[in-house]
Amino acid sequence: MTVLLDNHISMPPYLIMPWFLLKMELNDVQRLVYVLLLNRLRLSMRNPRFQDELGRPFVLYSISSLVRDAKKSPTTIKGILKKLESLELIVRQHQGPGLPNRIYVKVKPAPQPPLGGPAYAAEPWETL
16 A cells, blocks of 8 residues: 655655766666665764774675665676776775675765856756
8 A cells, every 4th residue: 555645644764866876877776786885874974883993984785685685686786886896986895704895885076066157056857
């Protein structure tokens, strides 16, 4: 059963996807894995246990957990992580045998307005 949202119904849990992902050459599953990592990073940002000695948050997300959450095979997940690394969207830091990799999630910076230009240039979809 589904219901229409109104002011008395709480939003269900959801994931946030940055707009820049739509402009990148990624398929839907690659985007989903990145968004899963980004969502996990939001939790790490609040927990000093998941921050390195420089205060940078990282994610511990096992291959088996990504397989479960994205509903894809281990081979597919490993390929996606390599793709995200090649696009410089993540950095994996190996911890040693039997230990999970630290995954640092990176974002594309928001474009800066040109000097003397408007403070904010709306994207086409934001003018609707």
